Amino acid sequence: DAKTTQPPSMDCAEGRAANLPCNHSTISGNEYVYWYRQIHSQGPQYIIHGLKNNETNEMASLIITEDRKSSTLILPHATLRDTAVYYCIVKAGGGADGLTFGKGTHLIIQP
Amino acid sequence: NAGVTQTPKFQVLKTGQSMTLQCAQDMNHNSMYWYRQDPGMGLRLIYYSASEGTTDKGEVPNGYNVSRLNKREFSLRLESAAPSQTSVYFCASSEQWGAKNIQYFGAGTRLSVL
Numbered sequence: 001d002a003k004t005t006q007p008p009s010m011d012c013a014e015g016r017a018a019n020l021p022c023n024h025s026t027i028s029g030n031e032y033v034y035w036y037r038q039i040h041s042q043g044p045q046y047i048i049h050g051l052k053n054n055e056t057n058e059m060a061s062l063i064i065t066e067d068r069k070s071s072t073l074i075l076p077h078a079t080l081r082d083t084a085v086y087y088c089i090v091k092a093g094g095g096a097d098g099l100t101f102g103k104g105t106h107l108i109i110q111p
Numbered sequence: 112n113a114g115v116t117q118t119p120k121f122q123v124l125k126t127g128q129s130m131t132l133q134c135a136q137d138m139n140h141n142s143m144y145w146y147r148q149d150p151g152m153g154l155r156l157i158y159y160s161a162s163e164g165t166t167d168k169g170e171v172p173n174g175y176n177v178s179r180l181n182k183r184e185f186s187l188r189l190e191s192a193a194p195s196q197t198s199v200y201f202c203a204s205s206e207q208w209g210a211k212n213i214q215y216f217g218a219g220t221r222l223s224v225l
Binding site for chain 1: 115141142144145146151152153154156161162169170191192199201203205211212213214215216217218219
């Protein structure tokens with residue numbers, strides 16, 4: 001699976017959009033970008049994933065650049081409950097092998 | 112809907128003791144996983160089971176054994192616990208629809224080995 005690079009920490013004001021970047025310059029054509037988050041020692045929670053098109057669900061939006069070498073997770077209206085560590089993971093489609101977690105980005109939502 | 116249930120939630124062991132961490136899922140998922148998470152680090156895969164009857168090593172399998180008891184249950188055993196195995200252990204299960212593989216995690220077992 002391709003390696004990802006994320007900033008170790010970010011701040012965002014409550015109510016504003018939180019934009020979390022991820023670099024995955026060695027991504028292969030069959031690899032998807034997944035985002036998970038982990039709220040204070042709880043188990044990780046799936047947020048969203050995509051291949052090359054932008055994706056949106058009830059939690060977030062995922063913007064993938066045209067060359068697929070980077071992506072941005074957008075939380076449109078951040079709340080204090082969005083404070084968490086966010087993991088960007090690249091994984092080939094299909095297959096039942098596990099996820100490779102880096103250290104992620106610690107997002108802190110400020111009141 | 113319980114999802115993924117792990118027991119126990121906390122455990123303290125002495126070096127050399129053995130124990131089994133239990134995991135059960137009620138989502139009818141084929142695949143199940145065990146990860147460990149050390150302070151300030153991301154999760155690392157210990158073992159996984161792609162389907163009932165199969166198990167495979169992950170990134171850090173040494174010192175652990177697993178059993179896929181049935182489709183619902185996947186246990187992790189420490190035969191002789193060491194202080195280096197002090198960690199938080201997470202179990203997960205996944206659904207796979209074509210290229211999609213989304214994992215659902217339990218709340219974790221916090222293990223201290225003295």
